[in-house]
Amino acid sequence: MTARHWISGASMFALAAMAVPALAQSSQPRQRLDVVPYLGIDQVVMAPLKGDGDVLTYTNVTAGVTAQIQSRRVEATIDAQYNHSFGWGSQTPDQDVISGIVSAQAHVARGLTLNAGGLATRVRTDGLSGATALNDSSYTSQVYAGYVGPSYTTQIGDFTVNGSYRLGYARVEDDIDADLPGALPGGSFADSWTHSLLGSVGFAPGTVLPVGLTASAGYDREDASQLDQRFEDAWGRLDATLPVSRTVALVGGIGYEDIEISQRSPVLDATGAPVIRDGRYVTDKSSPRALVYEFDDIIWDVGVLWRPSHRTSLQARVGERYGGMTYQGSFLWQGRDSNFALVVFDGIDSFGRMIMADVAALSGSNLNVVRNPFTGDLTGCAFSATGGGQCFNDALSGITDANFRYRGVSAQYALRRGPWGWGLGAGYSQRKFITPQGQTVLIRGSRDENWFGNASMTYMFNDRDSIDTVAYINYFDASGGRPDVLNYGAFTSYFKGLSRRLSASASVGIDGVKADDIDTVISAMGQVGLRYSF
Template sequence: MAQSSGNRKVDVTPYLGVDQVVMVPLKGEGDVLTYTNVTAGVTAQVQTRRVEAVVDLQYNHSFGWGSQAVDQDVISGVASAQFKVARGLSLNAGGVATRVRTDGLSGASTLNDSFTSNVYAGYVGPSYTTQIGDINVTGSYRLGYARVEDDVDSDFPGALPNMGAFADSWSHNLFASVGFAPGTLLPIGLTASAGYDREDASQLDQRFEDKWGRVDASLPVSRTVALIGGLGYEQIEISQRSPLLDTAGAPVIRNGRYVTDGNSPRALVYEFDDIIWDAGVLWRPSRRTSLEARVGQRYGGMTYQGSFTWQGRDSSFALAVFDGIDSFGRLITANAAAVSGSSLNVARNPFTGDITGCAFSTTGGGQCFNDALSGITDANFRYRGVSAQYALQRGPWGWGVGAGYSQRKFITPRGQSVLIRGSKDQNWYGNGSMTYTISDSDSIDTVVYANYFDASGGRPDVTNYGGFTSYYKNLTRKLSASASIGVDGVKSDDIDTIISAMGQVGLRYSF
């Protein structure tokens, strides 16, 4: 169903599909595997005076041929929506769903392995902005939920909890600010803001609380450059209970996760209570371009943060340097909330139905999920790194590139976690996507990806790489055919390189 008039656009397309997939080992041990995939999904783009939404959601069931090809279910997709309730008041909602490996081979193909987990994250909450004279007032609240569900019993050797098992968590994010721009009430601009963040995770009844308040100033020194800085106070506490012990004194593990001793006292894992500050520069030569860089002190040491954004007529670029304290639950929820706009290109793996890592947007609302999904653990961590994303849609061509690096320094109780306190994981990733519309009935897309995960705590380092190309042909107005070829490689510390070739042919009927 598609409707378009003026600034109004409503395009909702449900579909059903069936395809045949074969996987052939090129290097390393393995069998030739064959699957029949049955899919049902919906794509939607909605842009009206009150609603802006984008949805790409799919359910895929794989019927395996033979004992080595197990049946699998995958729910995957990305959704983002903003509802304008009243002037200045909006309700925001969205989420992400995908599948990852459970055996430590971060990023590798999930097609030929039953040790997988389904990941879900969603959020909902209002935001408000208004202006009272020269005073700007903003406020927002976000309720988030994240969950990891294992497809199999994870009590197998070398699996969870040796990798640190995340189960689920609820998170709350509350923010408010009031201030005025430079040159209105004073030559400098001032903004007072405060926030409260909390996450309650089921694994060992873990709790994260962050309360902060600060005042920020902005002093223009030219038409395009301003000096910026802020001073405030922050209090962070992370606590959890102890695992239940058996008669031999060993932690009780059920479905790969520690069983919480509800009678144990809550232990303080991390505490920060101090003044925070930062200073930097803001460069804004036009409405389309912005650069911000800050250096300061937080978490008991120096911090470095920055961002650069550029919005073109048919393209966008964003780069971010980040430094904070995070967890898998808060990170994947924040990634989902970062997706916005009414146009989104979600690249899917044609052999598994999984999203390939990045959702690209030419309006600046894209997001890469690779980093959040690498090395999922139940621990909080100091999270530092850099990420970049570029998207372009010009004529028949569409391009998307995402890349980044991150370091996780774990915050865990001494003697109670499988991850050593202060140990570090590092992750490098890159994704590229190209689409080309040959004609009204023919198109092609290509995706390449690479990921290197440098793990701590005795877990394997993993290198994963691959790519695929798909060709699409509209047979009728509603029936289309597809054919894909691809390759996926993975190398881990404790296994030889495995390289697999994959092929796919399929049909899709759109309603």
């Protein structure tokens, strides 16, 4: 679940997580080091239950590593895998897939933490936005995103000082054909670098004054290769917190913000049409930089903060930004072995900044990363009962190079109790595109909408044997002449330990896709495999 809070482009879940500590973690974490490299092989068959298609068979060979690291200074989760699929026949071409999640925090000195994270996964580029990237589709993209940066916090008398910097990089590798129906010729994201700098100083209510005050400032920048696009956002503001009871406080802030989005022109051919190569515009480096969007004004918001305990926090705000009213809020509850988070968000975003905020919101050494057993891909969410989980469905649906006004709501729940593990994620978002006047791919002001839901269940029979069940649904309502797409499915996997290092697995599943003017395709899938852990 991705969101923007009312101060900067950072994830609101990260803000909420700071407001309510994860009580399941003690101040002196238990030492843990669990690193498991592995090799695996499995056989997959896919058969159409509805719609045209052939029975597809392929063999997956995988190499990967999982790691859980927790100590006084380091906390990290790693789940990375390389998968090569050998297709049986011309309808199942060989494929290589790299997928995984990395989240790490290293406490290098008092108050100073080095944060890093990464994501690799696969999405469809055949116009079926938001659908599962099954191996019967040759039109897939490989997505990479990663960041690194320090954060610092200290107390100087009654004043709390915070600062952070994040350097991020996102990349999409694909084979987009400009004539492919449903694709975005000239409008595909290639790669971008992002910078995010944030600092604040303030004091709590009842220390210096009855009201708490915090002065903060930030700068965000993204440089995208497509048409040399640039996003810059500089802001500063003063926030106040006034307690009105033991659990309720009034909050509000006022500041100033300057946003600019600019890009260069594409190279034109002899007929005056933009030149497109590999599905992307060719940038005219000599063209002047044109301003696509500008916001330069005072920003403000007011609201209420309810914190009945150190486990629970609710914040709701209404204000003015981007030339209109904004409504935002968050609710977070952290239990001993479960947590729930709900966010209402509104901001200016892009795929590069959106996926980077998702990756940065991951934290903790107890992430449950569930994979699709038939493809090796991530299933959309990483759940954690101690907080720090995240869903990527929304960011990976309808990837474009455009900036957009991003509004919506998202929620996530995770529970780990005894042998049981549960995870639920759901959300809705709307993207209103900010593009140059006259663009024909994504018209300025056009909207995409996306609804998604993920659910997972894990049961551990013992240390070696377990069962996983995952269900998912995604509906993408597209603009720009692209098809609306409904994708749904579920699968169950059983894992059996044969020895201390060797395990077997068996999975069954179903996947359905329905798009405009395209017959519904429902596929049944089966898998058996072996894994050897070192």
